[in-house]
Amino acid sequence: MSVVSHVPLVQAEGPIPTSVSELLNQYGGIVGQVIAFVLGFVVVYLLGRAILVPFVRRVLDRRGFDPTVASLGENVAGVVVALLAIAVAFTVAGFGSVIAAFSVFAGAVALAVGFAMQDLLANFVAGVFILKDRPFEIGDWIEWPDGEGRVEEIDLRVTRVRTFDNEQITVPNGDLANNAVTNPVAYDKLRNKFVFGIGYEDDIDHAKEIILDEASKVEGILDDPGTSVRVTELADSYVGLQTRFWIENPNRSDFVGITSELVQSVKERCDAEGIDMPYPYRQLTGGVDIEGDFETHQPEASADD
Incomplete structure (x- = not known):
């Protein structure tokens, strides 16, 4: 006995096109x-x-x-x-x-x-303004509230800075755009200051001559503008002579190296010519009063002594 299944046929809506013209008329x-x-x-x-x-x-x-x-x-x-x-x-x-x-x-x-993404967008917009305004460029030495270093790369979102300890810092551009950034190498000259302390009994004019003479010998310190020395402090143990000198085309290595060379040469010259560079010290004077009665007790001698 055979079972015949009847499968209903799906009828297409509308007549089936039999020519190209009918196809265009239906789906044109x-x-x-x-x-x-x-x-x-x-x-x-x-x-x-x-x-x-x-x-x-x-x-x-x-x-x-x-x-x-x-x-x-x-x-x-x-x-x-x-x-x-x-x-x-x-x-x-x-x-x-x-x-x-x-x-x-x-x-x-x-x-x-x-x-x-509001923080990301803020850093992105800040990066656009940094690239447009150019407050610093790749290779510049910059300082900001959280650190300092040399700029290696400026992207739209972050700026990569190499510190002078050879560490890389990735700084969001929003931090640099919204805070004060110091660029010591933005111009062709940089002024530096250092205070030399001499003793109260030493000749101030002589000390000034020594500082100016040694500054003229240090390579990298400009003659124009010239070095200046002024008395700016009367501290407890020394008279402060603030020295201002200019460095041409500065970078971090020049800044530190030239300052170190000047300080060392002035110290050695002052030592050779008998000008004291005192350091702070404290001297305690007076006495100690002890109140009360104190008896000296001697051990009693035994019969065997």
């Missing part, structure tokens, strides 16, 4: 929309890449932006052109409702991402 609207979408996207995208992107690049280069920022602006312009091409293509193809729904969804996503 969809084909037209697809063609309109593709044409709209291609035309807008090519025009944007040919006109808008080069225009943005020329404007950024003309305004003196860093090549990194200019490249970033060019990439952003390319993304904007692509999004604009998609929007125009959907509109030309008659899918305006899709654009409206997409805009609402994109706005919600952008708001959520903005809250989650």
Whole structure:
């Protein structure tokens, strides 16, 4: 006995096209929309890449932006052109409702991402301004509230600094943009100060002559502007002579090395010519009074002694 199963046939809606003309009549609207979408996207995208992107690049280069920022602006312009091409293509193809729904969804996503990445975006914007304003450049020695070192790399998010202990610090650009940053090598000259202390009984004018003479012998200290020495302190144990001298084309090694050479030469010269460089000391005077009665007890001698 055989069982015959009956499988219902799925009936297609509408008549099945039997020729190309019938196919175009039935699906011509969809084909037209697809063609309109593709044409709209291609035309807008090519025009944007040919006109808008080069225009943005020329404007950024003309305004003196860093090549990194200019490249970033060019990439952003390319993304904007692509999004604009998609929007125009959907509109030309008659899918305006899709654009409206997409805009609402994109706005919600952008708001959520903005809250989650506010620190990252702040550092990113700070990096753009650092690259534009150029408060420091690669190779500069900088100081900020949390440290100092030589700039090795400036990115859009962070700046990498090598300390003078040969450590690398990755500093968020927001920290450098929102705090005072000292750049001692921003100009072609740097003034340094050092206080030499001499004894109260020593000749101040003679000590000044020694300091000026030794400063003129140190290579790296400028003659113009010249070195100056002034009495600035009357401390407990010494008279302070503040010496101001200028270093040409300074960097960290010159700054430390030249200062060290000057201090050492002045100290040796003062020792040779009998000028005292005293150090702070304290002297305690007076006596100690002891109150009360104290008896001296001697051990009693035993009979055996």
